[in-house]
Amino acid sequence: MKTNILNKIILGFLAIITMTACDDREIVQVExxxxxxxxxxxxxxxxxxxxxxxxxxxxxxxxxxxxxxxxxxxxxxxxxxxxxxxxxxxxxxxxxxxxxxxxxxxxxxxxxxxxxxxxxxxxxxxxxxxxxxxxxxxxxxxxxxxxxxxPYKLVYPDFYLVGEAGYMGWTATSAQVFHKKDNLSYIYTYLENGKDFRFLGQMDWNPINYSLDVAGIKDAYKYFKQTSTNITKSGNDENMTFTGETGIYKVIIDADKAAQSLNATVSKIQTFDVPQLYVYGNIAGNGGNAQNAIAMTKVSAGIFEYTATLAADTDFKFLGQQAEGDLEWGNISGEGNTGFIGPIGDEGSVKFTGDGSSYKITVNIKAGTYKIVKQ
Structure with a gap:
C-alpha cells in the first residue's frame, strides 16, 4: 500500500515537471x-x-x-x-x-x-x-x-451589374452599365432580397470581375473595401448577396482608390410596376402641361414606349399620373441626355436635340434607363 502511494506521488511530481517544461518551450521571444x-x-x-x-x-x-x-x-x-x-x-x-x-x-x-x-x-x-x-x-x-x-487624369473603370439580384439575371451580355461621372458610378435600379450579384468590367465574364475585398473571395475579384449593410458576402468565392427589401435602389460606386465603396440606398420611388406612365414637356404639343400629359404605351411591367416628332430643343419628363406629384422621373441628377432616369428629387428634364424626325422613347423604370431612337 505504501509503495502504491509513493509511486503516485512520484508520477504526479513528474507530470508537473513535464507540463512546466512544455510551457517553457511554448514561450518564444521574437524581436x-x-x-x-x-x-x-x-x-x-x-x-x-x-x-x-x-x-x-x-x-x-x-x-x-x-x-x-x-x-x-x-x-x-x-x-x-x-x-x-x-x-x-x-x-x-x-x-x-x-x-x-x-x-x-x-x-x-x-x-x-x-x-x-x-x-x-x-x-x-x-x-x-x-x-x-x-x-x-x-x-x-x-x-x-x-x-x-x-500624375495624369485618372480614368475610372466602367461597372456592369450582373446577377439574379438584378433584372438582367446572370446574362453577361445583358449586364447593366452604370452612369459614370468622374469617380462615381450610379443608377436607380431593381434589387431583389436574398439574391446574388457582382460587377463586371465589360459585358462579358472576362477579363474583369469586381466583388468584395474580403477573405474568401477570389483574389482577382477583390475590389470593394466598403459596402452598405444590405450587401454581404455570398456563400461562394465570387459574389455578393443583397439583403435589403426588394425594390428600387440608388446604387452608388465610388471608384476613388481611397474609397472603392459600394452603397445601395432606397429610392424615393421604390416601385417600378406603375399602372401608367405619361410624358410631358415641349413634346407633341403638350406644352409642359402636366394635366394633359401624354400617355405612353405599356410594353411590360415598368417598360413604356412613345413615338413622336422631336425638335432641336425638346425637353420632357415622365409622370406616373396626369399631374405633378410623387411619381415623377427625369434625367438622372439634372438636365441632360444620359440615358439614365432619376426619381423626383434627383431628376432634371431630358434635353434632346432632334431634327424634326420621328423618334421612339423607351423608359425602363426597373432598369433605371431610357433611350431615344430615331425611326
Missing part, C-alpha cells in the same frame, strides 16, 4: 533586429504618360528585415503626401521572397491620386516599406524616401 531600409528608387522624377499606362514606371528595392529567430516576413509598400505619413496609402503587399517591386505608370498614377496629388502638377510622393509578421505583428517601418511625380 526585430533591423528595420527594412529602402535602398533604391529607380527614378527621382516621374512624368506619367497616360498613353502608355502599362509601361514600367518605378522600381522600389529594399534590404531584408531580420528577426531574432527564423520567421515568415511580409512587406507593405506605402506612399504618402507628407513625410510624417499622416494618411498612408498601401500600394501593394509583397511576399518575403521578393524585396523588389516594379509598378506601371497606371499603378503609380492611381497611388498618386489616392494620396491627393493633382493631375498635371508635379508634387512630392513619399515612400516607405513596412515589415510585419502574420497579419500585422511586430510591424516595423523603414526610413522614408521620396520622388517627384506628375
Amino acid at each position: 526585430n533586429s533591423t528595420d527594412p531600409i529602402v535602398v533604391d528608387l529607380s527614378a527621382q522624377n516621374l512624368f506619367l504618360d497616360q498613353n502608355f499606362p502599362n509601361n514600367p514606371a518605378l522600381t522600389i528595392s529594399w534590404s531584408a528585415a531580420s528577426y531574432s529567430v527564423p520567421v515568415s516576413i511580409s512587406y507593405s509598400v506605402e506612399v504618402s503626401a507628407d513625410e510624417a505619413f499622416t494618411a498612408p496609402y498601401e500600394v501593394s503587399k509583397v511576399t518575403e521572397s521578393n524585396r523588389t517591386v516594379t509598378y506601371t505608370a497606371s499603378q503609380v498614377n492611381s497611388a498618386a491620386q489616392a494620396i491627393g496629388l493633382k493631375e498635371d502638377i508635379a508634387a512630392k510622393m513619399y515612400v516607405r516599406v513596412t515589415s510585419y509578421l502574420g497579419s500585422g505583428d511586430l510591424a516595423t517601418k523603414s526610413n522614408v524616401t521620396s520622388l517627384m511625380v506628375t
Whole structure:
C-alpha cells in the first residue's frame, strides 16, 4: 500500500515537471533586429504618360528585415503626401521572397491620386516599406524616401451589374452599365432580397470581375473595401448577396482608390410596376402641361414606349399620373441626355436635340434607363 502511494506521488511530481517544461518551450521571444531600409528608387522624377499606362514606371528595392529567430516576413509598400505619413496609402503587399517591386505608370498614377496629388502638377510622393509578421505583428517601418511625380487624369473603370439580384439575371451580355461621372458610378435600379450579384468590367465574364475585398473571395475579384449593410458576402468565392427589401435602389460606386465603396440606398420611388406612365414637356404639343400629359404605351411591367416628332430643343419628363406629384422621373441628377432616369428629387428634364424626325422613347423604370431612337 505504501509503495502504491509513493509511486503516485512520484508520477504526479513528474507530470508537473513535464507540463512546466512544455510551457517553457511554448514561450518564444521574437524581436526585430533591423528595420527594412529602402535602398533604391529607380527614378527621382516621374512624368506619367497616360498613353502608355502599362509601361514600367518605378522600381522600389529594399534590404531584408531580420528577426531574432527564423520567421515568415511580409512587406507593405506605402506612399504618402507628407513625410510624417499622416494618411498612408498601401500600394501593394509583397511576399518575403521578393524585396523588389516594379509598378506601371497606371499603378503609380492611381497611388498618386489616392494620396491627393493633382493631375498635371508635379508634387512630392513619399515612400516607405513596412515589415510585419502574420497579419500585422511586430510591424516595423523603414526610413522614408521620396520622388517627384506628375500624375495624369485618372480614368475610372466602367461597372456592369450582373446577377439574379438584378433584372438582367446572370446574362453577361445583358449586364447593366452604370452612369459614370468622374469617380462615381450610379443608377436607380431593381434589387431583389436574398439574391446574388457582382460587377463586371465589360459585358462579358472576362477579363474583369469586381466583388468584395474580403477573405474568401477570389483574389482577382477583390475590389470593394466598403459596402452598405444590405450587401454581404455570398456563400461562394465570387459574389455578393443583397439583403435589403426588394425594390428600387440608388446604387452608388465610388471608384476613388481611397474609397472603392459600394452603397445601395432606397429610392424615393421604390416601385417600378406603375399602372401608367405619361410624358410631358415641349413634346407633341403638350406644352409642359402636366394635366394633359401624354400617355405612353405599356410594353411590360415598368417598360413604356412613345413615338413622336422631336425638335432641336425638346425637353420632357415622365409622370406616373396626369399631374405633378410623387411619381415623377427625369434625367438622372439634372438636365441632360444620359440615358439614365432619376426619381423626383434627383431628376432634371431630358434635353434632346432632334431634327424634326420621328423618334421612339423607351423608359425602363426597373432598369433605371431610357433611350431615344430615331425611326
